[in-house]
Amino acid sequence: MSQESTASTAPRKSLFTPFNVVAGVIVLVGLVITFLRFTKGIGAVTNLDDNNPWGIWISFDLLCGVALAAGGYTTSAACYLFGLKRYHSAVRPAILTAFLGYALVVFALHYDVGRPWRLTYPIFLSQGTTSLLFEVGLCVFLYLTVLFIEWLPAACEWLRLDKLRKVLVKLTLVLTIFGVVLSTLHQSSLGALYLIAPSKVHPLWYSPYLALFFFVSSMFAGMSMVLFEGTLAHRNFHELMDETHLEEAPGVVTGFAKACSVVMCGYLIMKMFGLALENKWHYLATGYGVLFLVELIGFVALPAYLYAIGARERNRTLIRFTAVWTVLGIVFNRFNVSLVAFNWQLPSADRYFPSWMEIAISLFVVTVGVLAYRFICTRMPIFYEHPDYKESH
Amino acid sequence: MDTVFYTLQDFLLHSKSVTYVLMGLGLLLYVFWWWFLTDKDEKKRLF
Numbered sequence: 327m328s329q330e331s332t333a334s335t336a337p338r339k340s341l342f343t344p345f346n347v348v349a350g351v352i353v354l355v356g357l358v359i360t361f362l363r364f365t366k367g368i369g370a371v372t373n374l375d376d377n378n379p380w381g382i383w384i385s386f387d388l389l390c391g392v393a394l395a396a397g398g399y400t401t402s403a404a405c406y407l408f409g410l411k412r413y414h415s416a417v418r419p420a421i422l423t424a425f426l427g428y429a430l431v432v433f434a435l436h437y438d439v440g441r442p443w444r445l446t447y448p449i450f451l452s453q454g455t456t457s458l459l460f461e462v463g464l465c466v467f468l469y470l471t472v473l474f475i476e477w478l479p480a481a482c483e484w485l486r487l488d489k490l491r492k493v494l495v496k497l498t499l500v501l502t503i504f505g506v507v508l509s510t511l512h513q514s515s516l517g518a519l520y521l522i523a524p525s526k527v528h529p530l531w532y533s534p535y536l537a538l539f540f541f542v543s544s545m546f547a548g549m550s551m552v553l554f555e556g557t558l559a560h561r562n563f564h565e566l567m568d569e570t571h572l573e574e575a576p577g578v579v580t581g582f583a584k585a586c587s588v589v590m591c592g593y594l595i596m597k598m599f600g601l602a603l604e605n606k607w608h609y610l611a612t613g614y615g616v617l618f619l620v621e622l623i624g625f626v627a628l629p630a631y632l633y634a635i636g637a638r639e640r641n642r643t644l645i646r647f648t649a650v651w652t653v654l655g656i657v658f659n660r661f662n663v664s665l666v667a668f669n670w671q672l673p674s675a676d677r678y679f680p681s682w683m684e685i686a687i688s689l690f691v692v693t694v695g696v697l698a699y700r701f702i703c704t705r706m707p708i709f710y711e712h713p714d715y716k717e718s719h
Numbered sequence: 720m721d722t723v724f725y726t727l728q729d730f731l732l733h734s735k736s737v738t739y740v741l742m743g744l745g746l747l748l749y750v751f752w753w754w755f756l757t758d759k760d761e762k763k764r765l766f
Contacts, residue, residue: 584756591752595745602738605730634752638759 349693356690359683363437371683377669378678380438386688387434389516389660391427392466393540394653396548397555398424398473399502399509404585406502415571416578418480418708419559420552425473426695426702432470434691458515458522465512472505483715484706491715514541520663528667530609530618533600536663542593546586547656553582553649563703568710576642583645584637586652590630597622614667621662625655 363371401420404410436442454460482491517540629652636645724730
């Protein structure tokens, strides 16, 4: 690739593009609310209370963020553990998305915990080994480190740190195995967290198998996110992609669609088992039942079918649309478990609804992620193989 | 739906029976799903 030469001949683009202006406004508002959060306390910017100590920052930034960042372990496992080398070009973008996703989860957590400067205490000072939260915290801490090391070779190629890169590349297989193990642990534990509140989570969403549901759904969430992110990347960074990336892209799209369809079909059957084993069918005839069916039929069964049709017909537009639909479905599911179906028995006056500042901070976090992604993609070899290291990939 | 269970034995017998039936149907569904998903793929020549 010759980005440098094309950059020098191309006319200078204005900084005030619609994207930059909108991103700038969001970041500015986010910084003001950040100042308020850390000077006036969490109560000044959120609608959280004793009944609802976890709000949208946990539901969206953490639960959705972790699930949608699962593309890192699924893609690298497919390529390095299952030997599906035809997905190799998708690994770096997936690892980058996962790394930024987890980094932003930790970043967003600083807003939500009472004393953010003590975020590392459970790891280094006071281990609560009987707590699921400790396990989640430890796994996220370790997996973020793993993702950072997995992403580092791209940075080393950019900075020409050959020796360090050589050592890191040798660790790929070990890191991939470590990543899969850690992801299995904490993706499921995030679901298991809600097992502590059987009287607060609506019976349709509460299940002894919550951990399994969260883990299995993270697989298709991650793969769908890779497809969604790939669509955006093809639209915005097409000129950065090399021939290999462009040649492998259709195979990645149909392969991932097929995998998503299979996993979603399994997830649907498991959810049925969850209902059957506790005989919860009668709840389906209630208002919450309608919501549950919308989630299950509209955001699991329908996309599973659409993925299957897309993979059969090699219809990549349909697959990309379905990926967006599935990502929305995962957000819907995590919101249902942690917000809508949580504290469902409380009177509506005591129910939680996020303040505009909480939503603004979540938008701010996503925008920071998009900006970091763009910064890295336009500088480091993410969508192409660096010409000096082609043989060593 | 409106079945009243007087003992845990009754409840488990009912819910597990339904689950076993669903498991069978699920396995069948999976096989058909796989056929539906792959029947247009190029067949691999194994000889």
